Amino acid sequence: MAMKALDIYKHLPKTNCKRCGYPTCLAFAMKLAIGKADIEACPDLDPDTKTLLGGVTRPLVRLVEVGAGERSIAVGEEFVLFRHEKTFYHPPGIMVQVSDAWSEDEVRSVVETVKETVVHRVGQDLVLNGVAVKYESNRPDRFAEAVALSGGGSSLPLALIADDPAAFEAALAAAGQYRPLVHAATEENWEALTALAKRYGCPLAVRAAGPAELAVLAVKCAEAGVPDLVLDPAPLSLSDFIATATEIRRAAVGRTEPALGYPLYLDAGAFGETDAALAAGILKYAGIIVTLPLSPASRGAALTLRQNIYTDPQKPIQVMPGIYPINEPGPAAPVLLTVNFSLTYFTLLGYLEASRIPCYLFIADTEGLSVLTAVAGGKLTETLVADSLKKFGVAELVDHRFLVIPGYAAPLSGKIEDATGWKVLVGPRDAADLPGYLEKEWKA
């Protein structure tokens, strides 16, 4: 079970020596309590206390970094089982698989696609994260060449997928300094692979069928000196993955089995249903997902699903405030005031685009609150509306002075007229009624 900060503090030396990197022992204790500090950072604890505190303060799900440099990915460090409980923090790294049995051109083309794919959605750039090189040639030198061809990890994080230590020897000699993920240590080869991962300081995937076997193997690898592990539960099917991943995540965040407190690995190509596997991995706790090359359609949908699931539920995606032309409006088009809550925006956008009525959507910054909440909480005010009208130069866009406000903002209509000098029309409460309302009521 987790320990409170004050209980942890009782075991610390209380010298406030700062050598752990925190200003006081209490500050260190508070970080330990939420799994964000490592007990090993304290130089004065005896081994017994370290073991005691280590068991209760280690991160619930360890943060593991794959790759080096700008595009490296960090996965793990999650705290909950469901996104509505808090949020999910570290989106899974999606790595596209190539084979060392492929031609140079085939490998290069996938690497370029991964490097260059960017999907822009609501102010974010969504990207694929890396390349997974699979050992299929049975020639270690060829494996090393394919790894070098994939950039060696210098620009994109790599995963090296093999079972033969000799292949890893060759590949790591070429790319070991860029922290590629080594996949995978098994009951048969873990000693050799742990030694290699330790020598190069690389993260190591551990593969075993089921949580109990994984825990045993993870402990062996960690004790042999590789702290950065990723767990591959070797699922038999997609539903087996969902069930096992849920069990592992539950054990980790409940601290019932600390040896399962690592990010998970999923091979999305293993079941012949890559899209379903990608979705399952994104939804249910995968930290690293290796996939076969994706069509542009699948890529866009997968990256968007990942963005959705890793959106902070307490802080919805906000739309940039401003003036948004819809259906190519002219100077006579209506101006529709709304808020920058993304769901409101998307709902309105859907109905307005479908209606084909040209208009300007005028989005005020209500810090992501919906109309109802923004009006009730005083975030949508006449001053904000007046300032935003000026800031976005709305008066220059249209030759009329009518502003349609949302039905729920009706109480503000008089105040907005006074503050802006624009004539206010109160629109409907429901976005679905807006096209009908405009058809009937809009005569600028």
Place this chain on the structure above:
Amino acid sequence: MTEKSDERMAIREVRLGATQAEGGTREVSCVIGGERSLPFSERTPGRLLVALEICDDPRFWPPVVRDYVGDLANNTDEWARAAERTYGADLVRLNFTSTKQRGFNAFDAIAATTEAVLAATARPLIVEGSNEPELDSEVFRRCGEAGEGERLLLGTAEADRYRSVAAAALAYGHAVIAQSPIDVNLAKQLNILLRETGVPQDRIVIDPYTGALGYGFEYTYSVMERIRLAALSGDADLAMPMISAPTDTLSVREVREAAPADREAMAVAWEFYTAYAAFVAGASIVCVRHPLTVERLKKALEV
């Protein structure tokens, strides 16, 4: 844990469709619900169902689907037959989009179409009645009556308009879709309203309203998980199976603005990801509109 408390924490079973022995004409009836734990953690083969949506007036249907199904769109019963036989859907969902046109009064056609579609398919039928509150009572009466004894799943009851659909369900022995806008408490409230109207709890299917992927789907996903968790921890007013219909996915910007050659792939990918995620969040039935999505979902549920 005693058997009694175990019982309390299971999702209610809802039976859809009636075979001859059950008083209808379906070749099979389906039971959904019955789960006692999180989705995909226990194997319940056959209880996750894919419905293909069709309509009686294709003018109000996504162009990307009309392009794919061609002439079928003008022949509701052939379309229904193909949904089941050609495209492999477990259920057909018939949408009376004809009620969207101004001045609709072809009520006789509602009954005739319902009967024709029932004759064309062997599996349970979901019927989405009118979209106009003023038409609700007549439309639901007609399709409800035409499907008497078949245990249709009738949609859609909403907080401010549920009486007509509830009345038709009660009068003719159908189940009801209870839709509330992405909110656990509103879902619960509507179920209580329906219960007070007399609709039995084992004839209600919750529709939490599904936003499109990238357009609010994150809210849907979490609300579905929360509804399921509340039910499993004993909230009887939320312990109904869920239905998800991500109808807006085929009209999102990414699909509309895709190059004509890519549009179909984009539509199917967008619909597939949303639909599969809805199953993972706890849906028992997912309704899709593109025939290609049906096949992909059926395959995905098998692995």
